[in-house]
Amino acid sequence: MSEQQHIVSAFDRDLEAIQAHIMKMGGMVEASILDAAKSFDTRDVELATDVRARDKAIDQLEILINDEAAKLLALRSPTAIDLRLVLSVIKVASNLERIGDYSKNMAKRTTVLMEMPHVFDKGQGLRRLAREVELMLKDALDAYVQRDVKLAEEVIQRDRDVDQMYSGLFREYLSYMLEDPRNITPCMHLHLMAKNIERMGDHVTSIAEQVIYFTTGERPQSPHLSSDKTSSDPNLSMKLE
Numbered sequence: 001m002s003e004q005q006h007i008v009s010a011f012d013r014d015l016e017a018i019q020a021h022i023m024k025m026g027g028m029v030e031a032s033i034l035d036a037a038k039s040f041d042t043r044d045v046e047l048a049t050d051v052r053a054r055d056k057a058i059d060q061l062e063i064l065i066n067d068e069a070a071k072l073l074a075l076r077s078p079t080a081i082d083l084r085l086v087l088s089v090i091k092v093a094s095n096l097e098r099i100g101d102y103s104k105n106m107a108k109r110t111t112v113l114m115e116m117p118h119v120f121d122k123g124q125g126l127r128r129l130a131r132e133v134e135l136m137l138k139d140a141l142d143a144y145v146q147r148d149v150k151l152a153e154e155v156i157q158r159d160r161d162v163d164q165m166y167s168g169l170f171r172e173y174l175s176y177m178l179e180d181p182r183n184i185t186p187c188m189h190l191h192l193m194a195k196n197i198e199r200m201g202d203h204v205t206s207i208a209e210q211v212i213y214f215t216t217g218e219r220p221q222s223p224h225l226s227s228d229k230t231s232s233d234p235n236l237s238m239k240l241e
Contacts, residue, residue, distance in 0.1 A: 032103035037130035058100035084214035152211035162201035
């Protein structure tokens with residue numbers, strides 16, 4: 001084996017190891033999405049607490065992936081598609097970490113809502129929304145592994161359905177707030193949980209866009225991350241520590 005072949009082989013081996021971390025991180029995030037929604041739907045405070053605790057492991061995986069990607073860039077000096085692959089790994093890990101954060105935020109609100117009188121049950125709507133985003137994430141990760149541009153494009157298009165579902169929930173919660181002032185506080189929490197899930201969909205879309213970028217070298221025309229800052233602005237989001 002020539003020196004060049006050895007370098008290429010070492011690069012592929014290192015990249016495969018990093019991508020294995022990405023898939024592990026993706027699986028953990030998928031579980032967090034579903035469990036965060038399920039904990040609210042079933043009033044399971046213990047499950048909500050578990051989701052919050054798991055976020056630390058997701059954060060640690062992002063740090064590990066970034067460290068290994070930085071080493072790969074420094075040692076192997078990749079170019080063209082190889083360089084795009086390494087850069088995409090960092091972007092994908094960042095998006096997964098943010099999705100994990102939103103799952104944790106949902107779990108935090110679940111523990112707060114358990115202390116409030118429930119005058120209606122809206123867990124099913126949130127769970128359906130979360131399930132759709134989790135399926136989008138699964139397909140986005142499959143597209144990432146298989147370098148499937150068509151599947152990535154389908155994931156991007158499905159984000160519109162998530163946006164519509166979120167808008168429907170927002171109108172529903174708003175009507176409850178207008179009916180009875182006592183519903184305002186719980187409905188604000190419910191709305192922000194729905195907004196967390198909608199933002200997850202935006203980050204899944206960003207992962208799909210990375211698939212298109214590193215596969216074709218072209219970036220999608222328009223940005224998909226929402227300009228709505230409701231769930232990220234500390235002055236608007238009723239942030240819970």
